Structures are given as C-alpha cells and as structure tokens.
Amino acid sequence: MPKPKVFVTRLIPEAGLKKVREACDADVWSEPLPPSADELRKRVAGCDGLLSLLTERIDGALLDSAPRLKVVSNYAVGFNNIDVPAATERGICVGNTPGVLTDATADMAFSLLISAARRIVESQKYAEQGHWKTWEPLGHIGQDLVGRTIGIVGMGRIGFAMAKRCHGGWGMKVLYHDLHPNATAEKELSATRVDLDRLLAESDFISVHTDLNDTTRGMFNTATFKKMKPTAVFVNTARGPLVVEPDLVEALQQGTIFAAGLDVTDPEPPRTDNPLLRLPNCIVAPHIASATVSSRNAMAEIAADNLIAGVTGQPLRAWVNPEVAARRK
Numbered sequence: 479m480p481k482p483k484v485f486v487t488r489l490i491p492e493a494g495l496k497k498v499r500e501a502c503d504a505d506v507w508s509e510p511l512p513p514s515a516d517e518l519r520k521r522v523a524g525c526d527g528l529l530s531l532l533t534e535r536i537d538g539a540l541l542d543s544a545p546r547l548k549v550v551s552n553y554a555v556g557f558n559n560i561d562v563p564a565a566t567e568r569g570i571c572v573g574n575t576p577g578v579l580t581d582a583t584a585d586m587a588f589s590l591l592i593s594a595a596r597r598i599v600e601s602q603k604y605a606e607q608g609h610w611k612t613w614e615p616l617g618h619i620g621q622d623l624v625g626r627t628i629g630i631v632g633m634g635r636i637g638f639a640m641a642k643r644c645h646g647g648w649g650m651k652v653l654y655h656d657l658h659p660n661a662t663a664e665k666e667l668s669a670t671r672v673d674l675d676r677l678l679a680e681s682d683f684i685s686v687h688t689d690l691n692d693t694t695r696g697m698f699n700t701a702t703f704k705k706m707k708p709t710a711v712f713v714n715t716a717r718g719p720l721v722v723e724p725d726l727v728e729a730l731q732q733g734t735i736f737a738a739g740l741d742v743t744d745p746e747p748p749r750t751d752n753p754l755l756r757l758p759n760c761i762v763a764p765h766i767a768s769a770t771v772s773s774r775n776a777m778a779e780i781a782a783d784n785l786i787a788g789v790t791g792q793p794l795r796a797w798v799n800p801e802v803a804a805r806r807k
C-alpha cells in the first residue's frame with residue numbers, strides 16, 4: 479500500500495514531523511512565510527491529509543479542490559481559520575491541539591498584564607534611549623497588582639490558568655464572564671460569574687480567553703472600553719478580531735483605559751503603520767503565547783497524531799468535529 483499523501487504547511491518541531499514522515503508521504507513547506515492561497519490549493523489537490531497553521535484559510539472552496547482530503551489537522555488550539563461546518567459537510571475530520579499550551583498561554587497573559595501595568599516595555603525604551611538621568615520620585619508610576627480584581631472573559635482552561643495565577647499568587651478577586659458556569663473556578667478561586675457589563679465596570683484588569691466566532695467578534699469596542707475603569711489594563715492573548723482595533727487605539731490615546739498587552743492583532747502581522755505598535759501604553763508581541771519548548775513539541779505530536787488518525791480512519795486524539803464520524807471519507 480502506498481503511504482497516504484499529506485501536505486504540511488510549515489516546518490513544525492521534529493517531535494511531530496518525524497511521525498508524519500514515517501507514516502505518510504509528506505510534502506513539507508519549508509519557507510518561512512506561508513504558502514499563498516494558490517500554492518496551497520495546488521499542493522493539497524492530491525492529498526489525503528493537510529496539517530495547517532492558523533495562518534492558512536481553509537474554506538469550502540479549498541476543500542473542494544482536494545477531493546481525496548480526509549483530515550485537516552490544525553497546529554493550534556484555535557480553529558477559526560477553518561470553516562468547520564464546510565469540512566463536516568464534506569466528511570472531512572478537523573483536529574486541534576488543546577490542553578498542551580494552557581500554562582504557556584496563561585504565563586504570557588500574566589506577563590503582558592504585569593508588563594503593561596508596571597510600564598516595563600516603555601521604561602526599557604526610556605533607558606535604552608538615554609533618558610534615564612536620575613531616580614524619579616514621580617516617574618514611571620504604574621498600577622498595583624496585589625489584591626485587585628481580575629476579570630476573565632472566557633473561563634475555559636486558559637482563562638482558569640490565568641485566574642489561578644492572579645488569585646493564588648497576587649491575591650486577586652476573580653470575576654468571570656462565560657456562557658457556562660465554571661464550578662471549579664468558583665470553588666477553588668472563589669470566582670464569581672457576572673454579566674459582561676459588571677465585569678467591565680468592576681475589574682481592574684481584563685484578560686480575554688474566549689474563542690473567536692460570530693458572537694464574540696468585535697466584542698471589545700468603544701462602548702465596552704468606556705465601561706472599563708480609566709486605570710484598567712486590557713490583555714488579549716486569544717484572537718485579534720475580538721477587538722475593534724481603531725477603538726482600542728482611541729481608548730489608549732484618550733486615557734479611557736490605562737494600558738493594553740496584546741499577543742494577537744487584526745490582521746496578523748499588523749501593518750507597520752498600526753498606531754498600536756507606537757503607543758507607549760500598549761505592548762504588542764507577535765503571537766508567541768504557545769512558544770515554549772514543551773508546548774510546541776506537544777502541539778506537534780498531537781497535530782501529527784490527528785493527521786495520521788485522519789488518513790487511516792482512526793478516531794482523532796483531539797477532534798473538533800467528532801459528529802463527522804458516521805460520514806467520514
């Protein structure tokens with residue numbers, strides 16, 4: 479039997495790539511930048527499996543150009559880059575990489591929170607640019623963290639891990655907004671589930687951990703920023719389009735809120751003239767939350783296992799659309 483044919487859209491850690499190469503006839507895109515939409519369509523046309531990144535848009539038209547395709551294995555926990563209903567309709571499995579980047583992402587959210595609250599990046603530039611002339615009693619004053627209130631929007635695994643750091647390490651009170659109550663967060667972190675307006679009004683810091691979909695897109699905008707405290711720090715490690723960026727720029731420029739820490743933007747990468755990159759009270763990181771050794775290795779293994787399960791007719795290890803089981807190709 480010939481090995482199944484797969485396309486891998488970027489070099490991923492060897493922990494996963496090795497498995498893929500052993501089990502499949504793998505075409506691996508080794509350029510630093512993603513394949514163009516055209517190139518992707520060509521490469522995937524004769525494939526049984528696709529291992530994609532969040533930079534690739536996987537829609538019905540692309541799936542139609544790959545009649546043999548059985549699985550799309552996303553090297554990410556988020557899958558808003560994939561039209562999942564379109565895949566399900568076509569009998570195609572979709573996989574993702576949950577669980578293994580929870581701590582890395584919560585660490586990133588906390589780093590952005592403390593860095594933005596204590597103006598660390600701005601201060602580093604100040605020192606670098608030679609403005610440090612003396613110790614300044616009135617300079618560089620930021621926000622206290624201990625005993626404040628953290629508002630978590632989306633109390634899933636990552637939201638919980640962020641809340642745990644804030645509550646356990648910094649004694650913060652935890653408010654959260656989610657469609658579903660989280661009994662563990664309420665019991666272990668004394669978290670209180672509230673509506674979004676109350677969360678915005680009462681939180682000192684707001685950290686977003688929700689997925690991107692039609693109901694969450696643009697949920698942070700002028701109206702929501704205006705409901706936050708002027709001392710609020712806003713942290714987004716989830717997805718850029720949850721935020722209306724020009725509204726965030728205005729809120730930061732006008733002092734509607736104190737600062738923001740972002741690991742995601744809309745689009746990615748941001749245009750070089752995006753004002754968020756220049757505002758002293760905004761930190762922008764290039765979507766690096768899962769970039770730790772163990773997270774990226776584990777993501778590569780899960781993505782490889784999902785891909786191989788998909789092309790061999792096995793259940794996926796992390797299956798976004800298990801309802802496809804009865805009709806899979």
Ligand code: GLV
Pocket residue numbers: 532553554555556557579716768
């Ligand atoms: C990264 O953003 C991911 O979804 O894994």
Ligand code: GLV
Pocket residue numbers: 555575576577578579580634635636
């Ligand atoms: C997502 O919530 C994860 O834990 O990976």
